[in-house]
Amino acid sequence: MSRKIELLAPGGDVEAIKAAIVAGANAVYCGLDTFNARNRAHNLSFDELTGVLRLAHQYDCEVFLTLNVVILEHEMKTLFKLLNQLVNTRLDGIIVQDLAFFYLVKKYFPSLDVHASTQLTTHNEGQVKFLSTVGASRLNLSRELHLPEVKSLTALAHQHDILTEVFVHGALCIAFSGQCYSSSVSVGNSGNRGRCSQACRDEYEETEAGNKYPLNLKDNSAYFDLPELVDAEVDSLKIEGRIKGAHYVYTVTDTWRKQINSFVERGVLLDDDANLHKVFNRDFTNSFLRGNMTKDMFIDSPRDYSNTNAVKIFEANNDNVISAVQIEEVGRQLHEEKNELGNELRQKVEFLSIAKPPLALSFSGAGGEPLTVTFTVKGQPHSVSSTVPMFATEKPNVDRPAIEKRFNSFNNTDYSLEGFNFDGLEQGLGLPFKVLTALKNEVAYLLNDSKPVIAPVELPVLEKHPRLQDKTTMSILISDESDVALCDLTDGDVYFKLPESWKRGCDKHIEIFKRHPQLIPWFPAVLIGKDYDESIRLLEAIKPARIVSNNTGVAFTANEMGISWVAGPFLNTTNSFALLTLQQDLNCAGAFISNEINRLQIRNIARPANFKMLYSIYHPILMMTSRQCFFQRTVGCKKPAIEDGCMLKCEKATTITNVKGVSFAVDKQKGGYPSIYNDEQFLNTDIIRDLDGLFDEFFIDLTNIGAGSKEALDKTVLVQQFASVIAGDNNAGEALNEMVVSKTQAQYSQGL
Structure with a gap:
């Protein structure tokens, strides 16, 4: 075959990048010491980056820079200064999460190539079309996708001149990337700012099913899935690991390089993946790609399993009989083999330099x-x-x-x-x-290689436009038709939450909107395959005047159909330029401002003209959502693997408690993904006073999702009290604080 398959390797520091280059990577991705989602990596200075570019390009290796965090308003000057520097380097692309980049690059830095990060959770065809519209040249497909889904979305991406990447090796998040707030909620370190504390790897009190690490997934390895990935025409095979050292990067990249070369040149897969087991791993799974999501994807500890795997391999070759002396010998041999790989690496990088000429x-x-x-x-x-x-x-x-x-x-x-x-x-x-x-x-x-030096661009000063109405209204979210009567208690909008999973051809929700045309559809953040198709079918059937969407794919299609839309809170909007991307490229009519940021970080966001700004003052705090099942290793489940029926029918609930004694609600609604919520509700009435006049709508969530074992509150009373608070009644605020016993506004207090 002649089609190029890119091997994309991680580089947390200069030595790891050198290791990737000599191991045969076609490209490396790395971060600076700011604006990247791996703050725990050593990362590069700007001088080191330019040196890496010189070195990598000598070996025909491209370099992509990770700028894959959400950006705050006060950081825009620093970001603009950095972009002014980057346009005059030989950088091959920037990897981004924040939608602001698409507006900024298209308007001010068009020579930069923009790649959509895994943090954008790309998993449906509407999102691919959206990313094409805003100017992405490549996208990283969601790690949770199965091979047929990867193939279908890659074909669509190619129709829109976009390349696709798939993670083929390294750590797996149990949560959908970009949709995990567990670290932000529990310890104030946001994964959307590169400070994930890996709560999914934590030890918890032993669950009913007998597990102390109920959320800990094995590492990803698609080493033997290469033929299917080639058949899917994936452009780039990406290795995770920017917090790993040079030895790890060299070993994994070299092993994958040999596998790719063997298959491309001879059509033969190598059957020996022993070297992958010699460096850090939590054992391996390819179950997401294979669509075989069993409890075998989990492992009982996040520690390094390289020594354990070596013992398993020895046992397999010795009739499953092994003594303590032999175990010690296996460990010694593994140590020697690691040293040999290390010596091999040192010899290869000895004369590589990033020094300035x-x-x-x-x-x-x-x-x-x-x-x-x-x-x-x-x-x-x-x-x-x-x-x-x-x-x-x-x-x-x-x-x-x-x-x-x-x-x-x-x-x-x-x-x-x-x-x-x-x-x-x-x-x-x-x-x-x-x-x-x-x-x-x-x-x-x-x-500058005979290229004009691009003059610096000044950060534009954006005008703050007035809100669209004289007073702030209260909007509410419901998910049950029995709550429609609450519409009569508010002068604001009433949204109806739609499921993440749909029964194909079922008209249940279409009929609800036909019976109650005052309800506004509210679409979730993740809609894969038939669930995205059914969501679009609902739009076509009811043709609503307006929707709220937490998914850019649904938003893209709604805009094509002439339907007005508002960007939901799970798009996590934190700055003015992200609002401009939404408005100018997707004709967005308004947006929820992120609940991760505080008063000082919100107040200088500039509202575009004729644009609504909304903020949620009361809701369950989602920590993570997964395509995997949280119940297999908590309360247990008799099913051997997750199937479509699980999404549609299961409505289990339980709690998990960490070793500090903090409990979290594990909830599964019919038609929803398994989710984990904080034990406390988000309640923030301070913002009504702090930022008076900034928002068009304050929003309250009345869906009961994530309530765990807490007693349900009277929704009529809640609506009345919130309406009074928004109208300026301080006594109503005190009453709310008494009603909502388990509450917090820590994210608003600490910000990002």
Whole structure:
């Protein structure tokens, strides 16, 4: 076969990147010490990044920079400064989560290539079309997808000139990426800001099913699924591991390189994956890709299983009989093999360097002659001359101090300026400033691989537009037709929450909206396959005037159908430029502002013209949602694997308690994904006072989802009390605090 399959390797630091390069990676992804979703990695300085670019490109290896976190309003100046630097590097792409990047890059930095991060949870065809519209050149498909889903979405992406990536090795999150708030809620470290504390790897009190690590998944390995991934025409096979060291990156990348080469060149799969077991792993699973989601995907500890796996392999080759002495010998042998791999790596990277090349500048010329600048890089001299001759003057500007001041900027991230030579330059001469500037720019052009240096762009100051109505209204969310009577208690909108899983061809929800046309459809964040198709069928059947969508795929299709839409809270919008992306590329009519950010981080967000801003002041706090089952290892389940019926019929609920004694509600509604909620409800009435006049709607969630074992509150009374609070009644606020016993507004207090 001739189609290129990219092997994309992680690089948490310079040594890991070197390891990836010598192991045969076609591309590496890495982060700077800011704006990236792996803060625990060592990451790179900007000087190191430019050095990595020089080194990688010598080996035909591309470099993608991770900027895959949500961005706060006050960070925009720093981000703009960084983007101004990046456009003048040889960077091959930026990986992003925040929708603001799509607006900024398209308008101000079009030479940058933008890749959609796994944090955008791309899993349906509408999302692919959305990402094409906003300017993504490639996307990372959700890790939870099965092979037929990967194949279908890749074919669609290719129709829109977008490449696809699939994670093929490394750690698995149990939650949908970008939809996990467990670390943010429990310890204040947001995964959407690169500070995930990995609550899914924590120890919990032993569950009914006898597990202390009920959320801990094995690592992903699609090593033997390469033929199916090739058949799906996936463009890039991505290895997870930016917090792993060089030894790990080298071993995994080298092993995958050999597998790809064997299959591409000879059509043969290697059957030995022993080296993958010699570095950190939690044992392996490919169950998401295979659509075989059993309890075997889990493992009872997050520790390193490389030694355990070595013992298992030995047992398999020795009739399952092994003594303590043999176990010790296996461990010793594994240690030696790891050292051999380490020595192999050291030899290969010994002479790799990211040092800046030295640059020498020489200036020459006399009166009546042009000024000639000769610059020498890597022993190769190059000369350029001014377009007009120099002239004698009493105020020379072609002298040592003036030239050093003007040309000293070449001592930068790309070059180490070793000095100036003026031996061939006559004194007392001058040139027009614009000629000197043009000469310097020509040198810069040649030093920049004969590409123009792009001038810096100033961050635009956005106008804050007024809200669309005189007073703030209260909107509510329900999920049961029996709650429709609550519509009469509010002057605001009433949203009806739709399921994440649908029975194909079922008109149940279509009929609900036909009976109650005042209800506004509320779409969830994750809609895969038939569930996305059925969601679109509902739109076509009822043609609502407006919807709320937490999924950009549904939003894209709604916009194509001329349906007004509002961006839901799970799109986690944190800045003005994300609002502009939504409005200008998807004709969005409004957006919920993220509940992860605080008053100071919210107040300077600039509302676009004719755009609603909404905020949820009362809701269950979702920590994570998964395509896997949380009940297999908590209360237990007789089914060997998850099937479609599980989503539609199961409505189990339980709790898990961590070793600190904090409990979390594990909830499963009919038609919903298994989800984990904080034990406390989010209740924030302070924002009504803090940011008076900023929002068009304050929102309350009355769905009872995630309530766990807590007693249900009277929804009529709740609505009345919230309406009074929004109207300015302080007594109603006190009454609410008494009604809602388990509550918090910690995220609003601490922010991101």
